[in-house]
Amino acid sequence: MSNALYFMSQVLLPQSLHLDLPLTALAPMQDVTNLWFMKVINQYGSPDYFFTEYFRVNETSRLNPSILASITENDTSRPVFAQMMGESIPHLVKTAQELCGYNIAGVDLNMGCPAPRIYRKKAGGGLLLSPEKVDRILGELRQAVNDRPFTVKMRLGFENTDTFYQILDLINRHKIDLLSLHGRTVLDRYHGRVNYDLIAEAVRRVNCPVLANGNIYSAAQALSVLAQTGAAGVMVGRWAIGNPWIFEQIRQALRLEAIAPVPLIEVRKYIDRLWQTPAAPNIPERARVGYLKMFLNYIALSVDSEGVFLRLMRQTQTQAELFNLCDRFLVVDTTQTFALAPYSGV
Known part of the structure; x- marks a missing residue:
């Protein structure tokens, strides 16, 4: 039905x-x-x-x-x-x-x-x-x-x-x-x-x-x-x-269709969207970085199988540090794609 x-x-x-x-x-x-x-x-x-x-x-x-x-x-x-x-x-x-x-x-x-x-x-x-x-x-x-x-x-x-x-x-x-x-x-x-x-x-x-x-x-x-x-x-x-x-x-x-791969560059664009919260201009940078990390704790689990991105992401403290790290993992190699499921053990 x-x-x-x-x-x-x-x-x-x-x-x-x-x-x-x-x-x-x-x-x-x-x-x-x-x-x-x-x-x-x-x-x-x-x-x-x-x-x-x-x-x-x-x-x-x-x-x-x-x-x-x-x-x-x-x-x-x-x-x-x-x-x-x-x-x-x-x-x-x-x-x-x-x-x-x-x-x-x-x-x-x-x-x-x-x-x-x-x-x-x-x-x-x-x-x-x-x-x-x-x-x-x-x-x-x-x-x-x-x-x-x-x-x-x-x-x-x-x-x-x-x-x-x-x-x-x-x-x-x-x-x-x-x-x-x-x-x-x-x-x-x-x-x-x-x-x-x-x-x-x-x-x-x-x-x-x-x-x-x-x-x-x-x-x-x-x-x-x-x-x-x-x-x-x-x-x-x-x-x-x-x-x-x-x-x-x-x-x-x-529908038994092949799942379209998501390039990591698209994940980087998603992170940019998450950064641009409507209240962003009124939020101190440190708090804003902390809020984004709440999302990145889940995103990172599908980025690399060793969990390196997750570990380094949690160590960043400023917007510049965080976004430089995102660029390093998500932009440099345009052939890499987002995992279809979180990597086990990360």
Whole structure:
């Protein structure tokens, strides 16, 4: 069945870019998936869906203007889901209703954030400790978000998977329209094996499409995960930072086409785009270099198999040092190409 034909509780999911292919989505990442980064990714082959950074919801919160801009000023032509994170039911409902006043693809509830400062407040991944609370939140939000998709992003559990099936049944009870499932627990954070078998269990158990999430680092890995889980699509996070071509590469692989090689000179141009953040003129050089390094930590893993670029990159302190190093590794030899997957062991 085509992804576009999945019928939800009251509404359909936004149409995918390619109706004959599984869905792709850029995972929401705080301080990364802002309007600027969505526009950058869009230059290289957009995913079907974008998700915003989370709107933090509490008694005093207001819609964050910079996150809201990723909805109101978004010219990528791709649907944008607005993600919320919180545990106060009245304030989650109020925020969801406010968000529905904007041109959003749907409202997404974060039930998987592994940051201790979040889960200790019983929000994000902390909600997985309280299925009864989840039941109440999903019920109230389902009523509040009744004319467009209401989606959930979650993990397998908090410390273990004891509540996993119970919460999947709540996903069904409240007619959630799309489930993005990271195949680790909250306390696993981003380490250890991703349990794709449990994602496959979720696919069989819930009545909505499931996006498989967790360590999808290449097109080949995406195809493997889709085959193993039967998911409706994949959600890619950190590895889209390192390889913005990944969504187009996934589509090429799904069509059994040869994946077009990416010359390292194009990687150098990508780094230039990352450097030119809209707020750049107001950011001190040292902080700006540090922010770029956050991206380069992922990019570098596909540059050279020995990890020399990664090691030297981390030692640079100024823009001149960093860009000279980038030129040395990415511009000098125009025949070299970006690896299709991160080099193992780097």
